[in-house]
Amino acid sequence: MRLRSWKARGSWKARSKRTLIAAALTTTIVTGTTGWAVGNEQQPLTGPPPGTQAWRADHTWGVPLPDPAATAPARVAAFFDSLSEAQQHRLAARHPSVVGNLDGAPTALRFKANSLSLKAERAREQKRESDPGLTLQDHERARSLITRYEELLSPGRQILAFDPRGRGQVAEVYGDLASARHVSVVVPGSDMDLSTFDRSKDQYGTPAGMARSLHATAGDDTAVVAWAGYTTPVGLGPDAATGRLAEAGAPRLAQFVQGLTASGAPRPAVFCHSYGSVVCGLAAPQLPASDLVVLGSPGMRADSVTDLHTSARVWAAKDDSDWIGDVPNVELFGLGHGEDPADPGFGARRVPAERAEGHTGYFAPGTDSLQAFAAIAETTAPSIPDDGTAGSAPAADARPIGERP
Known part of the structure; x- marks a missing residue:
């Protein structure tokens, strides 16, 4: 009985210690008692890349394009291997946001596609910057993004993925x-x-x-x-x-x-x-x-x-x-x-x-x-x-x- 009692007491102490540590961790993180900044809750970005709907609806090639949400990278690579170089580049020009983020697509093709996507986003923000219907804060945000996109478009940079x-x-x-x-x-x-x-x-x-x-x-x-x-x-x-x-x-x-x-x-x-x-x-x-x-x-x-x-x-x-x-x-x-x-x-x-x-x-x-x-x-x-x-x-x-x- 005494042995059982000591074991039970030891187990209780261990559970109590873990609970106290967890409580301390909660206090530290949530209230920032050590001076850490309490962060805002973020909503994770999930799912396929932007432009996927248009990609799925594109039947000009005579075969279904690999679904970004369901196709394994190895099968994506095999699909692009079946295309000529000219076909690959036409596909990237039609759907840059998908090809630029499509895991398994050729690396150089993704660089090109993301360059096109960055230029398109820069043009969109340039319109927003001068849109009289937007707020000053919107204009400032647009200018900041224009600068950011121009930096990523600098010669020599190799952007393998880009999602705005x-x-x-x-x-x-x-x-x-x-x-x-x-x-x-x-x-x-x-x-x-x-x-x-x-x-x-x-x-x-x-x-x-x-x-x-x-x-x-x-x-x-x-x-x-x-x-x-x-x-x-x-x-x-x-x-x-x-x-x-x-x-x-x-x-x-x-x-x-x-x-x-x-x-x-x-x-x-x-x-x-x-x-x-x-x-x-x-x-x-x-x-x-x-x-x-x-x-x-x-x-x-x-x-x-x-x-x-x-x-x-x-x-x-x-x-x-x-x-x-x-x-x-x-x-x-x-x-x-x-x-x-x-x-x-x-x-x-x-x-x-x-x-x-x-x-x-x-x-x-x-x-x-x-x-x-x-x-x-x-x-x-x-x-x-x-x-x-x-x-x-x-x-x-x-x-x-x-x-x-």
Whole structure:
């Protein structure tokens, strides 16, 4: 009886501790008692790209066009392979917003289609800017979008996805995706959208800044895609503490990466920052990635690497100055994202990050974390050495990941 009593008391204490942690997390997130900004609830952008209705109604080709909402990227790739180059370009000119976002379509064709879409959106906003029936606020918003679209249309930019709806989504390629021996994809966390995608402030916390830095360090053999293709949380309010937006974003990420491989790219290393690691964790079973690398992660909605159900190597980086370390690693009552991937018990290979600073410093030039990321991005070997503090598989040699030959 006494043994049973002690076990019951221990179980009660454990449940009470988890409840108290969850309550503290709720208070922290919802009331902002630590100084975090409470974010506005966001409605995730889901479904096929704009223009899909006209695409579905187009029977001029004599065969049904692949449904963007139901056709796997591999079948999309096969459809475009059956067309001549002239037919592909005519299709992109007729339906640029669909072709530009159609995972599995040829990369160069998507670049062209998104250029057309950006020009069309710029023209639309130019009309709005001078429309006397609109408010001054509408005119100001139009001018801001015109500037944004002109920046994305700058010579040399390679826009692989573009959707102006909502806060706007975009993906951009750095390097030559067609000839690259290695490919990486960067998945950002909160507050990233069309307007903040490549902002100059805190640039290494943006998808464009992270991707540019990784490409510059890894070299020309590696192409890097900055993917802001899901609705991210705004601030650190309830959206950031729950998996709702990640659940909507995970299928979009999985399909995007499937589209890359269907178009002939090698399986990429996927780098997931902050809330982006929640998206990656949920997408992992359907993600054809060689590596999953999480940095500044609040959790992946998994208790261990095994729970991710992925064949990819899993890596984790967290520096001591990152405030994410103060967030309780729980998942209770829908709040929190589970175990810390950087904890040895999770089973991820640990990436050194002693020289990284803060939550957005992992891709900063000169850091050990960036050097390690580049080494991961550049290799296709079956095993990569880590820093020895955690690991799911034995290292191939004794050197830390950051020490490349």
